[in-house]
Amino acid sequence: MGIARLTARSSLGAALVLVGVAVLALGVVELALVLETPVGPPAALALFVVVAWVYAGAGLLAWWRRPRNRFGAVLLLGAFAWLAADLANVPNRVLIAVGTVLATAPLAVVIHLLLAFPSGRLLTPASRVVVAAAYVVALVLQAPLYLFTGAPAPFDLLVVADRPDLAATGARVQQAAGGVVLLATAGILVARLRRATPAQRRVLAPLAAYGTLAVPSLSVIANWIAPAYGLRPETVALVQLTVLAGIPVAFTLGVLRGGFTRTKEIEELAEWLGASGGARLSLSDALARTLGDDSLQLVFRAHDRYVAADGVPVELPEPGSGRRAVEIELAGRRVGAIVYDATLIADAELVRTAGRVVAIAVDRERLTAELRASQDALRLSRARIVEAGDRERRRIARDLHDGLQVRLVLLAMDAQQVAEGPGAPAGTREAAVALRVGIDAAAAELRRLVHAVMPAALIERGLAAATEDLVDRMPVPTRLDLGAIDDRLAPAVESTAYFVVAEGLTNALKHARARHLLVRLASTDGRLVVEVHDDGVGGASASGSGLHGVADRVDTLGGRLQVRSAVGGGTVLVAELPCAS
Amino acid sequence: MRIVIGEDEALLRQGLAHVLEHAGHDVVGTAADAAELVRQTEERDPDLVVTDIRMPPTHTDEGLVAALQIHRTRPRIAIVVLSQHVQRGYAVELLAERPSGIGYLLKQRIADIPTFCADLDRVRAGGTVLDPEVVALMLARARRDDDALDRLTARQLEVLALMAEGRSNASIARRLSITEKAVVGHASHIYDELGLPPSEDDHRRVRAVLRYLSR
Numbered sequence: 089m090g091i092a093r094l095t096a097r098s099s100l101g102a103a104l105v106l107v108g109v110a111v112l113a114l115g116v117v118e119l120a121l122v123l124e125t126p127v128g129p130p131a132a133l134a135l136f137v138v139v140a141w142v143y144a145g146a147g148l149l150a151w152w153r154r155p156r157n158r159f160g161a162v163l164l165l166g167a168f169a170w171l172a173a174d175l176a177n178v179p180n181r182v183l184i185a186v187g188t189v190l191a192t193a194p195l196a197v198v199i200h201l202l203l204a205f206p207s208g209r210l211l212t213p214a215s216r217v218v219v220a221a222a223y224v225v226a227l228v229l230q231a232p233l234y235l236f237t238g239a240p241a242p243f244d245l246l247v248v249a250d251r252p253d254l255a256a257t258g259a260r261v262q263q264a265a266g267g268v269v270l271l272a273t274a275g276i277l278v279a280r281l282r283r284a285t286p287a288q289r290r291v292l293a294p295l296a297a298y299g300t301l302a303v304p305s306l307s308v309i310a311n312w313i314a315p316a317y318g319l320r321p322e323t324v325a326l327v328q329l330t331v332l333a334g335i336p337v338a339f340t341l342g343v344l345r346g347g348f349t350r351t352k353e354i355e356e357l358a359e360w361l362g363a364s365g366g367a368r369l370s371l372s373d374a375l376a377r378t379l380g381d382d383s384l385q386l387v388f389r390a391h392d393r394y395v396a397a398d399g400v401p402v403e404l405p406e407p408g409s410g411r412r413a414v415e416i417e418l419a420g421r422r423v424g425a426i427v428y429d430a431t432l433i434a435d436a437e438l439v440r441t442a443g444r445v446v447a448i449a450v451d452r453e454r455l456t457a458e459l460r461a462s463q464d465a466l467r468l469s470r471a472r473i474v475e476a477g478d479r480e481r482r483r484i485a486r487d488l489h490d491g492l493q494v495r496l497v498l499l500a501m502d503a504q505q506v507a508e509g510p511g512a513p514a515g516t517r518e519a520a521v522a523l524r525v526g527i528d529a530a531a532a533e534l535r536r537l538v539h540a541v542m543p544a545a546l547i548e549r550g551l552a553a554a555t556e557d558l559v560d561r562m563p564v565p566t567r568l569d570l571g572a573i574d575d576r577l578a579p580a581v582e583s584t585a586y587f588v589v590a591e592g593l594t595n596a597l598k599h600a601r602a603r604h605l606l607v608r609l610a611s612t613d614g615r616l617v618v619e620v621h622d623d624g625v626g627g628a629s630a631s632g633s634g635l636h637g638v639a640d641r642v643d644t645l646g647g648r649l650q651v652r653s654a655v656g657g658g659t660v661l662v663a664e665l666p667c668a669s
Numbered sequence: 670m671r672i673v674i675g676e677d678e679a680l681l682r683q684g685l686a687h688v689l690e691h692a693g694h695d696v697v698g699t700a701a702d703a704a705e706l707v708r709q710t711e712e713r714d715p716d717l718v719v720t721d722i723r724m725p726p727t728h729t730d731e732g733l734v735a736a737l738q739i740h741r742t743r744p745r746i747a748i749v750v751l752s753q754h755v756q757r758g759y760a761v762e763l764l765a766e767r768p769s770g771i772g773y774l775l776k777q778r779i780a781d782i783p784t785f786c787a788d789l790d791r792v793r794a795g796g797t798v799l800d801p802e803v804v805a806l807m808l809a810r811a812r813r814d815d816d817a818l819d820r821l822t823a824r825q826l827e828v829l830a831l832m833a834e835g836r837s838n839a840s841i842a843r844r845l846s847i848t849e850k851a852v853v854g855h856a857s858h859i860y861d862e863l864g865l866p867p868s869e870d871d872h873r874r875v876r877a878v879l880r881y882l883s884r
Contacts (some may be wrong), residue, residue, distance in 0.1 A: 486728070489723070489753050490678065493753050493776070493777075494678045494680060494681050496777070497681060497684075497776055497777055497779055497780055498680055498681065498684050500777065500779075500780030500781075501684050501688060501779060501780045501782070503780070504780050504781060504782045505688075505691075505782070508782065508783075524780055524781065527780070528777055528780060528781075531777045532777070535753065535754050535775075538753075538754070539754060544723075544752075544753065544754050544756075545756050545758070547728075547729065548722070548723065548728075548729040548730050549729070549730065549756075549758070553756070553758050556757075556758055557756050557757070557758065560756075560757045560758075560806055560810050561806065561809075562813070563809070563813065564813065565813050565814050566813075
C-alpha cells in the first residue's frame with residue numbers, strides 16, 4: 089500500500105512539474121512576442137505573464153500539497169486565463185482575437201476561486217449558478233464590445249460593425265450583470281461566513297473581502313483613483329495587476345494554512361473507517377494521507393504512557409522540535425496521539441478534528457493490542473501454572489521415593505529381623521513375617537501411587553523410555569512406533585506428551601474396547617507429534633472429561649489436540665506440541 | 670563374600686550393611702554416589718556390588734551406568750542393581766550387556782532377608798536374578814503378543830515365571846509345594862511348547878527363557 093501511494097505521489101509530482109514547465113515556457117514565448125512590438129507600457133504587458141506565473145505557482149503548490157483538493161486546478165485555470173487574456177497584446181490577428189474574447193475571463197476565475205474556496209469544488213447549486221453566470225458575463229456579454237467597436241488592423245478581426253452605441257449598451261449590460269454576479273457572490277460568502285466557526289471566519293472574512301472587492305476595485309482604480317491622483321496608465325495597470333496577482337497567493341495560503349475542516353478529506357477518513365478488507369490502509373497511513381504528512385505517526389495510550397503500534401514506548405515530541413503532537417481523547421480518556429510535522433501541517437485544529445474522527449478506531453486498535461498482550465500474558469501464566477504443577481508432581485514423587493519408600497523398606501527389614509531373632513517364639517515369628525509382608529504390600533501400593541503422580545521412567549529416562557514402559561503394561565497388543573525424538577525436550581513438553589499417551593491408552597481400554605493399539609512419537613520441524621490409534625468402537629470426542637485435562641495442557645504449550653473418532657471406525661488421538669529448543 | 674554397597678540414603682545404606690554383615694558377609698565399602706561406588710570397587714575389588722539405580726547428582730540412572738562401567742572393567746565382579754520401581758527396559762538393557770552374574774530387584778526385596786541373601790549368592794555364583802514384578806511384566810507382554818504362551822497351563826506359567834526369576838528346580842518346587850520331579854516335567858513341557866533347547870544348566874536355562882520373553 090505504501091509503495092502504491094508513493095508511486096501515485098511521485099507520478100503526480102512529475103505531472104505537476106510538467107504543467108509548471110509548460111506554463112513557464114508558454115509565458116516566456118508570450119512575453120517575447122508581446123515585448124517585440126509593445127502595444128502599451130511594457131511593464132504592464134509583462135505583468136500579465138507574471139500574474140499567470142503566480143497563479144500557476146500557487147496552483148501547483150496547492151495541488152502538490154493537497155492532492156485531493158481541486159483548488160489547485162482552479163488556480164491553474166486562472167493561470168491559463170491570464171495567459172489567454174494577454175494574447176490580445178501579441179502582434180497576430182488570430183491570437184489578438186482569442187485574447188480579446190477571453191479578456192475578462194480572469195475576473196470570472198476570481199469569482200470561481202471565491203466560491204470554490206477552500207475545497208476547489210462548488211458545493212451548492214447557488215454557487216454553481218453564480219460561477220456559470222460569471223463565465224457568461226465574462227465570455228458572452230463581452231461580445232458587443234469587440235463586435236461593435238471599430239478598430240484598426242490587426243485588432244479588427246472580430247469587428248462586424250462600428251456601432252459605438254451598441255458597444256456602449258453592451259458594456260452597460262455587462263457591467264450591470266457583472267454587478268449582480270458580484271452581489272450574489274458576496275451574498276453567498278456572507279451566508280457562509282455566518283455558518284463558519286470563529287477560527288475559520290478569521291481567515292475566510294479577509295479573503296472574501298479581498299476577492300470580492302478586488303474585482304470592482306479595478307474600475308474604481310481606473311475611473312476614480314487614477315484621475316484624482318493623476319496616475320500614469322502604466323502605474324494604474326501595475327496597481328490593478330498587483331491587486332489581481334495577490335489573489336492566488338492569498339487563497340493558496342488560506343487553503344494550506346487556513347485551518348479549514350477539509351470536509352472532503354475528513355469524509356474520506358470516515359469512509360476509510362467503514363471500509364474493510366485487504367485494500368484497507370492502516371489507520372496511521374490513512375491519517376497521513378488525509379493530513380498530507382507522510383511522517384505522521386499514530387501512537388497509542390497504554391499503561392499511562394504512549395506506545396507505537398508495535399508496542400515500543402515512545403515519548404511525545406518536545407515543543408520547538410519541529411514535530412508536534414495532538415492527543416486523541418475518547419469520553420474524557422486519552423486513547424492516543426497523532427505526532428506530525430508542524431512545518432507540513434500548520435493547523436493543530438485540523439489534526440485534532442481528524443483525531444476526533446478516528447478516536448473510536450484508535451481506541452479499538454489500542455484495545456486489540458492490549459487484548460493481544462493480555463492474551464500472551466495469560467498463556468504464559470497458564471504455562472507457568474502447568475510447569476509449577478509438574479515441578480510439584482516431581483517433588484512429591486521424589487519425596488515419596490526418598491522418604492516414605494525408604495522408611496517402608498527399613499520397617500520391613502526390622503520386622504524380618506524380629507522374625508529371625510534368636511529365641512523368638514513361633515507365634516511372634518509368624519506375626520513378624522506377616523507384618524513384613526503387609527509392609528511390602530503397602531510399599532507396592534505406594535509405588536503405584538508414585539507412578540501415577542510422575543512416573544520414575546519419565547524422570548530417569550525421558551519420554552521414549554516412559555512411553556515404552558506404558559506400552560509394556562498394556563494388556564492388549566500395543567505397537568510402539570518411535571521416531572526420532574529430540575532427547576532434550578522441555579520437562580513440560582515431555583510430561584504433557586506422556587499424559588496424552590497415558591490418557592489415550594486408558595480411554596482406548598476403558599471406553600473403546602480396542603483390540604489393537606498403536607502409539608507413535610516423532611519430532612519434526614520443531615514439533616513433537618504424539619499419536620494414539622485404536623481399533624475400538626470410536627465415537628469419542630475431545631470433550632471427554634479425561635481428555636479435557638490433557639487438552640488444556642496441550643493448549644497451554646501452544647499445541648493442538650485432535651480426536652478423530654468415527655463411530656465404528658476406531659479413534660485417533662493426535663497431539664502436536666511445539667518443542668523448538 | 671566381600672561386598673561394596675552403593676546407596677545414597679544413609680539409613681538404608683547402614684541398614685543394608687547391617688543385614689549383610691549379620692548374614693556373614695563382609696561389607697568392604699559403602700558409597701553415596703556413583704563416582705564413589707566406582708572408586709570403592711576399584712580399590713576394594715569385591716566379589717559383588719549392590720547398588721541403587723537412582724543416585725546423585727542427577728538422581729536418574731547413575732547407579733545403572735556405574736554398574737555397567739564396573740561390568741566392563743571388572744567382569745568378574747557380580748552385580749545386583751536395586752530400584753524403587755522396576756522397568757522392563759532396565760532389565761533388557763542389563764541382560765543385553767551382562768547375561769550372567771547379574772541381578773535386578775526392587776529395593777523393597779531387601780526386607781525379605783533370607784530370600785535376598787539367597788539371590789545374592791546365586792548372582793555371585795554366575796546366576797541371573799530378576800524381580801518377580803519385572804518378570805510378570807515381561808510375561809504379560811509376551812502373552813499379549815504370543816499365542817504359544819496361551820497353550821501353557823496356569824501352573825506351567827507359574828513355573829515359567831519362577832524360571833525367569835532365576836530360580837532352581839529345588840527352589841521352584843519349594844515355592845509351589847510340588848516335587849522337583851513335577852517341576853522337571855513342567856519344565857520339559859514348557860521347552861517343547863516354546864521350542865527352547867533343553868538344558869540341565871540352571872543359568873543357561875534362565876537366559877534362554879529371558880531371551881524368549883524379550884523377543
